[in-house]
Amino acid sequence: MSEIGVKLPSGSYSIHIKNETVSETFEKIKSFTDGRNYLAVISEKVFRLYGKSLTFNKNHIFILKDGEKEKNFSNYQKILNKALKLKLTRNSVIIAVGGGVTGDLAGFCASTYMRGIDFVQVPTTLLSCVDSSVGGKTAINTKYGKNLIGTFYQPKVVFINPVFLKTLDERQFKSGLGEVVKYAFIEKSCLCEEDFHLINLLSEKTTEIIARDEKILSKIIEICLKLKVSVVEKDEKESDLRRILNFGHTYGHAVEKITNYKKYTHGEAVIAGMKFAFELAQNKNLIDKNYKFFALDVIKKFGFLQIPNFDIEKINKIMETDKKSNGKNVIFILPTDYSSVDAFDYE
Ligand SMILES: NC(=O)c1ccc[n+]([C@@H]2O[C@H](COP(=O)([O-])OP(=O)(O)OC[C@H]3O[C@@H](n4cnc5c(N)ncnc54)[C@H](O)[C@@H]3O)[C@@H](O)[C@H]2O)c1
Known part of the structure; x- marks a missing residue:
């Protein structure tokens, strides 16, 4: 307990x-x-x-x-x-x-x-x-x-x-894993006093996690929540730091909306959003190729459903109405280093 x-x-x-x-x-x-x-x-x-x-x-x-x-x-x-x-x-x-x-x-x-x-x-x-x-x-x-x-x-x-x-079906279980993977990519930016190296744990224990080993699941839940609590205690109302929890969500919410909330689960859409963010970050030279490939490999190991690319114009329009947009710019959370992210404004 x-x-x-x-x-x-x-x-x-x-x-x-x-x-x-x-x-x-x-x-x-x-x-x-x-x-x-x-x-x-x-x-x-x-x-x-x-x-x-x-x-x-x-x-x-x-x-x-x-x-x-x-x-x-x-x-x-x-x-x-x-x-x-x-x-x-x-x-x-x-x-x-x-x-x-x-x-x-x-x-x-x-x-x-x-x-x-x-x-x-x-x-x-x-x-x-x-x-x-x-x-x-x-x-x-x-x-x-x-x-x-x-x-x-x-x-x-x-x-x-x-x-x-x-009793969760496989798809819903994987959907939750989408948010778990998010915590691995944002761990250092959560400014938690403890170090968990969640990204390594996910990489090393993929089989046990997919098999729903009770011990490892309890551990993962505890780590993710300690990271979330660390962020929320510093910024309850999302005026600054808490925005990092939206990593993968700006694009992810657009995917959910464009498919009328029916086709993909929240976690699947967030995974698509994180992949998009890794590509964008590498294009903007925020991260190097090695980290992008490592991150995409961690995602791949869990066998998430592949979401096709959508018309970027349509996705952009939806992203502009996202709460994470400030009316003029879309605010993206992008990776900047291993397990680190930051917020960026894009017109
Ligand atoms: N408040 C927040 O901070 C926050 C953060 C992330 C996501 N969300 C929201 O969470 C929602 C997604 O949550 P979700 O993924 O839990 O989806 P969900 O609540 O729709 O549950 C998914 C499915 O699993 C079934 N289910 C629930 N428990 C089960 C169990 N023990 N065994 C078998 N089936 C079970 C449900 O009946 C449902 O069909 C979205 O609306 C998203 O916006 C909120």
């Missing part, structure tokens, strides 16, 4: 990582809520797989259908209406059990319900374990783009149980 503390001006919280039964995780959630009124927002698939162990009162559950498209206004409204119907007060809790879609949406609901009530994250995908459940970004999508409506709102506690990851 490991515990990571997050210290922020807006409040501190703990991330608990433990391989245990789902019933044990449920007991922890229950003892956190401690008799308070609650609403559990649970991913449909997770409920199907683990509903027997997640014995919330069935009237207090909102089942969220699968898919990026579900992170929308309509579900936001439905969840808030259900919370009102259940008479949740400012002392109540919203619990998210699922992947990043469930966590982002439930977190947005918690942040706006009665101007903010307690929120618990129980991530069940690799992507949400290593990234989205921590750091407090909540959001919904609109037809104008992804995550354009949202808040910064930290959970009160995060319970991570890597046992959930056993």
Whole structure:
């Protein structure tokens, strides 16, 4: 079991990582809520797989259908209406059990319900374990783009149980690995006190990672979260350093949008974005050929789905509307050295 503390001006919280039964995780959630009124927002698939162990009162559950498209206004409204119907007060809790879609949406609901009530994250995908459940970004999508409506709102506690990851399908597991690889490429820029050499770990332990070895997965989750916490503690609201977490995302979000959020997973799109960034960085002489080939080789080892190149004019148009654009320029996070990145403005 490991515990990571997050210290922020807006409040501190703990991330608990433990391989245990789902019933044990449920007991922890229950003892956190401690008799308070609650609403559990649970991913449909997770409920199907683990509903027997997640014995919330069935009237207090909102089942969220699968898919990026579900992170929308309509579900936001439905969840808030259900919370009102259940008479949740400012002392109540919203619990998210699922992947990043469930966590982002439930977190947005918690942040706006009665101007903010307690929120618990129980991530069940690799992507949400290593990234989205921590750091407090909540959001919904609109037809104008992804995550354009949202808040910064930290959970009160995060319970991570890597046992959930056993039932993830291969594609979703790899999607999470996309964010893991991102942390390897940005490690030094995260300014964490500890050195992990994640890029070497990924390179040396690829087989064990792909086989979902429990020990190595717990270690990887812990490393990624320590890196993320280091960044978020220094820049909670993304005014500067936190932008590095968007490595691969500017192009990646454009890929997701151009394919209507249906064709590729978030992690697959981020991998395409990182490859694009490595090419761009080498063209601009920010990195040498050796590092680019090494990085592309690490990516290749994990056998991510290959995404074709899109019409760059169309991609550019979408990137201009990205939140990471400042209205005039597109801000790109580009590699500058081994495991280091920086932000650059491009017209
Ligand atoms: N808030 C942040 O900081 C942040 C960071 C990165 C990504 N995100 C967001 O996260 C979202 C992607 O998250 P995701 O990749 O977790 O996708 P997701 O939430 O859509 O989950 C992927 C699929 O896995 C299924 N699933 C979940 N847990 C499972 C389990 N244990 N076993 C079997 N199937 C399971 C889900 O039902 C779903 O079909 C995107 O919307 C992205 O924008 C947010």
